[in-house]
Amino acid sequence: MSVLGIDIGNDNSVVATINKGAINVVRNDISERLTPTLVGFTEKERLIGDSALSKLKSNYKNTCRNIKNLIGKIGTDVKDDIEIHEAYGDLIPCEYNYLGYEVEYKNEKVVFSAVRVLSALLSHLIKMAEKYIGKECKEIVLSYPPTFTNCQKECLLAATKIINANVLRIISDNTAVALDYGMYRMKEFKEDNGSLLVFVNIGYANTCVCVARFFSNKCEILCDIADSNLGGRNLDNELIKYITNIFVNNYKMNPLYKNNTPELCPMGTGRLNKFLVTSTASDQQNGINNKVRIKLQEVAIKTKKVLSANNEASIHVECLYEDLDCQGSINRETFEELCSNFFLTKLKHLLDTALCISKKPLSKTLIADESIARGCVLSAAMVSKHYKVKEYECVEKVTHPINVEWHNINDASKSNVEKLYTRDSLKKKPIMKIHQIYHPIV
Structure with missing residues (x-):
């Protein structure tokens, strides 16, 4: 049995496994290492990944995107939420008042919660991995953004229960990156004070920053922050x-x-508003034209990639609207000025501060798209009883406050002592140091 590390991104998903002591990234049906995080519905079937992407222009109303950011979001007070504007179709409250996708499936209007859509995506990724490896894959480790609340983590686990997957543990995106970095550099770290590193991970919809201290046998996550509206x-x-x-x-x-x-x-x-500034949400005639939007998204992504290596990029969109073409150009200075209010100023300040403190050049050795999945599969191998991997402990910080109350704390001899272990741990090893709790009261 093989273990899997799965990184579900808002744009693409990555699956990694371990075979003969080496980490391999699973390739999908078209031999790509990245699988689009899209789930579409038609009159006859459900489309996932690249098949959903190929039908996106004609089936955008019934295609679910940005699934991870929608997990666990309540349907009230989200009129100005960025996910409402980013969705191609309608997002409406469904079971337990969580936001869900309204789609047309088999000629009927249906509302699917983000949890159910995510379970379909996970099932597809696991089957894809089993086909690639040629073995059954039931033990998995998933990652989540540092901004996830306990409710969102429970929703993530609920999606795995629908498909009967054995989740060994779930870890933070930043912890997975730190594990991928530290596992192969144990001999490089200082023993006394450790080595201090900062990781900056800019994804499609989330930006994460992590400060970690590495030792030869473990790493400690000192700071773990993220912005789910920046990417x-x-x-x-x-x-x-x-x-x-x-x-x-x-x-x-x-x-x-x-x-x-x-x-x-x-x-x-x-942000891209679903309605014009002068429009009202009730006026559907002023809503966004998603066909044009999808076409412009493709051009925007290509232009962004060109500007990452060149000072200027030409823009040409054929038949953008009513057989009318759009032509122009943009240079990097103009692009940086457009993004200076919300993005580049913060990023530049962060990088300048990091370079000033460390006095070292930026390291770009990690594979940005695959690092989280690689860290997840390393964590899975450490927990699974089917693998023997050298232990490398990652000590995480609690991101949300915890209140614990108890009685008779001074009379420990008459109290029951409990050791807290991971719920699904097969090797019975604690997440962190063993805590003693006397008569806990929730």
Whole structure:
């Protein structure tokens, strides 16, 4: 039996396994290491991953995206939540008042909770891994963003219970990255005070920063923070609005919204509103044109990649709206200025501070897309009884306050002492140092 480490991103998902002592990243049906985190529904079938991506332009209303960020979100007081604006279809409250996706499946309107959609995605990823490895894979380790609450973690575990997967543990994204880094560099760390490192992980929809101290036999997570509203999609949105404004200036119509009013998109926010600023949410005629949006997203991603290595990028979109093309260009200075209000200023300050303190150049040795999945599978191998892996302990900090009450603390001889272990641990090893609790009261 093989173990799996699964990193479910908002844009792509990665699955890693261990075979003959080496970590391998699972390739999907089209031999790609990244699988789109998309679940689509049609009249006859359910589409997941690349099959959902191939039908996205014609089936966007019934395609679920940004699944991880929607897990455990309550359906009340989220009118201005960024996930509402990022969704292609409608998000409405479903079971237990959690937000869910309203889709048309087998000619019927159905509402699926994010937990159920995630379970379908996980089932697909596990079957994909079993096909790639040729073995049964039931033991998995999942990662979650540091911003996840206990409720969101429970929702994550609920998705695995639907498909009867054996989750050995769930770990933070930053902990997985630290484990992937430290496992192969044990001999490089100082024994006395340890080696202090800072990890910056900018994903599609989340940005995580972690400060960790590494020793030869363990690492300690000293600081673990994240922003669930900051990521690569904010940069994409700015480019989408920039290209749209070029079209508005040339043709006096806004193709991004259904009423085509000649109104420029507000820049510098990193968000793409589902309705124009002058519109009301009840006016569906002023809503966003998702077909145009998807086309602009593809161009924005390509432009962003070009600007990462070049000072200027040309923009050309064929038949953006009613056989009208859009042409233009953007340089890196303009792009950085567009993103300075919400992104680049914070990032530049963070990197400058880190470089000033460490006095060392930035290290880019970790594979950004795969590091979390690699850390998860290492954690799985340490816990699983089917593997023998050299132990490397990761001590995490509690991210949320915990209150514990008890009676007769001074009379320990008459009290029951409990040792806290991981719930699904097969090797019966504690998560951290053993705590003694006397007559706990919740």
